[in-house]
Amino acid sequence: MKAEDIIKSLPSGTDGLLIESYENRLYFTGFASSAGLLFLSKKGSAFLTDFRYIEAARRQVKCCQVIELKKIEEQLPKLAKKFDCKKVAFETDRVSVARAEKLASLLGDVSLSKSNTAARLISDLRAVKTxxxxxxxxxxxxxxxxxxxxxxxxxxxxxxxxxxxxxxxxxxxxxxxxxxxxxxxxxxxxxxxxxxxxxxxxxxxxxxxxxxxxxxxxxxxxxxxxxxxxxxxxxxxxxxxxxxxxxxxxxxxxxxxxxxxxxxxxxxxxxxxxxxxxxxxxxxxxxxxxxxxxxxxxxxxxxxxxxxxxxxxxxxxxxxxxxxxxxxxxxxxxxxxxxxxxxxxxxxxxxxxxxx
Ligand SMILES: [Mn+2]
Incomplete structure (x- = not known):
């Protein structure tokens, strides 16, 4: 799977990656929705989306488990713990400063990496078409x-x-x-x-x-x-x-x-x-x-x-x-x-x- 290539290539010490943009969610899950969060990690991955999309997502998303997004403030730290993440990367080229601050606060003890490596890897991967x-x-x-x-x-x-x-x-x-x-x-x-x-x-x-x-x-x-x-x-x-x-x-x-x-x-x-x-x-x-x-x-x-x-x-x-x-x-x-x-x-x- 394409997402696994990205996870393997993340800088050492980074064990997870949060994907929130429409384009990259579509790329990795094959599922188009106006909202959702893909949590990729070395120990497992999950796609979270809300009630509006959950039925279709459960049917279409094959790359990882699909979870209904209800309370991100509870679900995100829980997943980070489940996947044993200490540090997660995010789309530095697509996420606003305000959203990045929000993600950091939601993650609590898990740190948010500001490295641009993940963004670059995704761009390079997407450039080569299947x-x-x-x-x-x-x-x-x-x-x-x-x-x-x-x-x-x-x-x-x-x-x-x-x-x-x-x-x-x-x-x-x-x-x-x-x-x-x-x-x-x-x-x-x-x-x-x-x-x-x-x-x-x-x-x-x-x-x-x-x-x-x-x-x-x-x-x-x-x-x-x-x-x-x-x-x-x-x-x-x-x-x-x-x-x-x-x-x-x-x-x-x-x-x-x-x-x-x-x-x-x-x-x-x-x-x-x-x-x-x-x-x-x-x-x-x-x-x-x-x-x-x-x-x-x-x-x-x-x-x-x-x-x-x-x-x-x-x-x-x-x-x-x-x-x-x-x-x-x-x-x-x-x-x-x-x-x-x-x-x-x-x-x-x-x-x-x-x-x-
Ligand atoms: Mn043109």
Whole structure:
């Protein structure tokens, strides 16, 4: 079990780990709930959740005993004693200072470790996807791609960004998405220069670039893709920028393999964009891990840490943004394999020009 790997790797002297975040509870138990506590320890583990979820949890959680959460102030110290814990770690990257103080007081004699090791170990573990996790992302991505195909026939001049975003969202939700990966981005015309523009009342018109960045969630797992389309014929400058981003994106993908430094993966895309004269117009990282969270480890950026490993699932999404004019971003998701990568995004990347 994944949780056992974490427990074994905790710093010496730490014998337990408290997991309270939604994301990590889902990861370790496979059970999604708005509240709960997973107590992992070297001598045993327990998942506590309240009356609202207890019936479903008893049926679904297989990794450890399931206990109905009633009075945490009594149950937590009792479990710590039962599992013979002297010191327990917690999610230092996810728990507020107030909650950490509360946990420390609930634990009484058992000390709460402030070490970041557990948080780092969980992040590293979650970055490497199992086959089952990859399958879920693939289903999510399939839902997003069907919505993309649909939207190509839907967009007409005069439609607002909001209308296009709503149509994408509706299609994903109607066709199996449990939820949306994030607020869908539809950025058209001058708005496409803002990487995370919010869809508004702007009406798409001939010559516009339209950037669509969206994803679906399936069984807790996210997908993420970006395509930039045009309505009618774009200017030659727009075509040049699109070609540059596409060249960078394809080169970035092609470079992916185990052992490649995350910074080096970023540099592949960044160098091409810099050489084309648009270095200052690419102000974000090249990519990020995707899974239970839309952004997770590893990070492909100039400050990204570590190297790619088999099982990492990352986006490659360079862009060029010219303030007050237009922007282009193209994004695929890629799974790092033994020799290179598998592209999980099948939608076409050649510039699609929609009829006006
Ligand atoms: Mn992304």
């Amino acid at each position: 086959k089952e996790e990859v399958e879920k992302v693939k289903v999510a991505q399939g839902i997003a791609e069907k919505a993309f195909d649909y939207i190509l026939g839907y967009i007409k001049p005069g439609m607002t960004e909001k209308e296009i975003a709503l149509a994408l969202d509706y299609h994903m939700l109607k066709n199996g998405a449990q939820a949306l990966s994030f607020n869908t981005i539809v950025a058209a015309g001058v708005n496409s220069s803002k990487p995370h523009a919010v869809p508004g009342e702007y009406k798409v018109a001939a010559g516009d670039f339209i950037t669509l960045d969206f994803g679906a969630i399936y069984e807790g797992y996210h997908s993420d893709m970006t395509r930039t389309l045009t309505l009618g014929s774009p200017s030659s400058e727009k075509q040049k920028v699109y070609k540059t981003v596409l060249t960078a994106q394809e080169a970035g993908l092609k470079a992916l393999k185990p052992g490649l430094a995350c910074q080096a993966a970023d540099a592949v895309c960044r160098d091409i964009i810099e050489k084309a004269g648009y270095g200052k117009n690419f102000g974000h990282g090249t990519g990020h891990g995707v899974g239970i969270e839309i952004h997770e480890a590893p990070t492909l950026s100039p400050t990204g840490k570590g190297k790619l490993k088999v099982g990492h699932l990352v986006t490659v999404e360079p862009g060029i943004y010219i303030a007050g004019a237009f922007g282009v971003r193209i994004e695929d998701m890629a799974l790092i394999t033994k020799k290179s990568y598998e592209n999980l995004t099948a939608s076409p990347k050649q510039l699609i020009s929609l009829p006006v």
